[in-house]
Each structure stands twice: as C-alpha cells, then as structure tokens.
Amino acid sequence: MGTGTPLPLSFAEMLQVRAKIQQGFPNLAATFQVTSDTTPKYNCIAWAAGDTSRWWWPSTAYYWPSEAPRIETLDAFVKAFATLGYTPCADGSLEVDSEKVAIYCDMGTPTHMARQMRSGAWTSKLGRSWDIGHIAPAEVGGPLYGSVTLYLSRRRA
C-alpha cells in the first residue's frame, strides 16, 4: 500500500502519529492505516499518479506534465492525468478492470488526490507527511482538502 519501507515507529509513536493525523482529518474512520514514513520527495498528486520521485504541482518550480496547463484548475488536473490515460468517470465504486483516482477541491481549487487500491480502499499522501490507507474517499475530506469533486479512471494494465 505504501512505499514498502517499514515505519521506524514504536507503538507509542504510532499512536502519536495517528492522533496527529486524526486531528488534521476529523472525518477519518478508526480503520485508517499509516502506510509510510514522512517524505518531502513526493506529494499526493504524484502518489495518485504512481510517481514517488517528484513533487507534482502546476507551478513552475515543480513537475507537471508538459501537455497540461500550469494553472490550479480542475481542468488542468484532468488534463495532467489524461496524459496517464485517465478520463472522468461517474463515481469511486470498485471496478475490477479499472484504476481510479479522486480529485478533491476546496472552493473550486484542487487541493488533494487519492488513488483507489485493488481492494477498493483508497490511499492518500498527506502533503509532505505520511501515506495513509482509508476506506472511503470522503474520510480525508473536510477543512483541509474540501471534498471529492471528480473521479477519474483508466483501464487497469
């Protein structure tokens, strides 16, 4: 689910990390899992795209697919993920042959993306901090990220 690196945390430290995450994301169910250590190397957009080597954002300082406009709009994010074969779809339900991602917006501006795993659960990279697994996309919605505005899907390879 995560980067595969074991978390170098004691049980007590893990409880602290979980409490901190829950403080930022009050809608998270208790079933969420912390699946990686913190890293500033990639963000949620990169994680949704399956890229752990770069920080994706449509500003000149960061990586953004050259075919997509470098503006913070939903359309620019859709175009960026179109370069990976994603197209808009109806919802985040599990479809065996499809990979899905969710785009979150706050007041119309993209803030976050999550990716559906084979199990149907979702994985999110929280800024420069941890990757987490969560059952429903809405669990990371709230004051920080707003809500899911659009789902994209592509045929699973």
Add this chain to the structure above:
Amino acid sequence: MSQTQFCTGARTASEWRESANAFGQWEWQGTHAPRTKGIILIRPAKEARLLWPESTQARFGRLAYQWEEETEFVSSSTVLVLNSAYQQIIGMGPTALPLILERLDSKGGHWFWALQHISGEDPISPEDAGNYEKMREAWLQWGRERHYL
C-alpha cells in the same frame, strides 16, 4: 522588556510549554494552555512573556516551526508559499538566507520559493523541477559557493 508572545501549534499545556521553550529565549510561566482552537494559535497567552527582544535567529526558528506545523498536510505549492509565516520569512530578506539554507540542510522542507525570491536567483535546472533531492542539493551548493553554509 515584557511582551506577550505568539506561538503556534500548541494545543495542550505541555505542547505550549515545549514550543515556547523551543525558541530559546522564551520561558513558559503558565500552568495551562490558552483557550484556542484550530491550527493557528494567534491569541497571545498572558502567561507567556518575552524575556528579552527576539533575535533574528529565534524569530526565524519560530516562523519556520509555525510554517512547518501549519502546512504539514499541504500539497499545493501555492498554499505552502502564501502561508503567513513563510511570507514573514521572505520579508526578513537576505538576513534569512543562511538560516533557511541551514534549515534546508538539517531538516529539509520546501524552502525553494523563499530562497528564489530573496536571492533573485534560481540554481535549479528546469529538468529537475519537482525532484526534491536535486532541488535541495542545487540550493545547498548555491549556498556553499556563497559561503552561507
């Protein structure tokens, strides 16, 4: 000199004391956390007093800590750089350059926008945009060449 201080991120008395003391020149004198909500704690605690004028280094440390706490879960580079603490650090001007570079070296972080805007330079190759380690190393090398590090 007696002046109330501003501190961020602290939610309990122990966190408040820890963050206040972390800046070296602050001393926690209270027994409970100020009654505040949210991530940004802007209400000064009457118990926390500035014992002597804040140095540039202490101010930078306080603002850097505030920025790191407030943007921990943020992916948007726009939100990262528009953060109030980050903007105040940019406002410190060239004085902040060695402090930012030292922080980038020791703790990491996305300090690239501040470095670029304070220095007026950008040592990062366009093909390295988004590659954190290469961006970080480019700026650290820039700092070493100018004897900031």
